Amino acid sequence: MGKIEKYPLDRMKGRHIKLSFECPQCIGSRIEMNDQEDIGSWNGVKCPKCDSLILLDDLSVTVVREKTVPRTEGPKRTP
Numbered sequence: 001m002g003k004i005e006k007y008p009l010d011r012m013k014g015r016h017i018k019l020s021f022e023c024p025q026c027i028g029s030r031i032e033m034n035d036q037e038d039i040g041s042w043n044g045v046k047c048p049k050c051d052s053l054i055l056l057d058d059l060s061v062t063v064v065r066e067k068t069v070p071r072t073e074g075p076k077r078t079p
Contacts, residue, residue, distance in 0.1 A: 002064055002065045002066040002067050003064070003065045003067075004062065004063070004064050004065075005062070005063045005065075006060050006061070006062050006063075007060060007061045007062075007063070008059070008060050009056070009058065009059040009060065012059065012061060016034075017033075017034060017059075018032070018033070018034045019031075019032065019033045019034070019056070020032045020033075023047040023049065023050060023052065023054065024054070025047060025050050025052040025054075026047060026049050026050035026052070028049045028050070029047050029048055029049040029050070031045055031047060031054055032045075033045055033056060044056070
């Protein structure tokens, strides 16, 4: 397996994170968070329908980089 790296929420600031999901409380409204407004400030987002405060308390992104073999030529064909 290749190299595995995890990036926590703090390291993801400024990387244009956008999350969109249904309100976990009422399931009647779409909640959207992005790193420019809601994620970076940790203030959360109020649901417009049920007035619940929704906070993002954890997020990590996992990146798996497989080792690749550089290809100089295509596969050899036999006539």
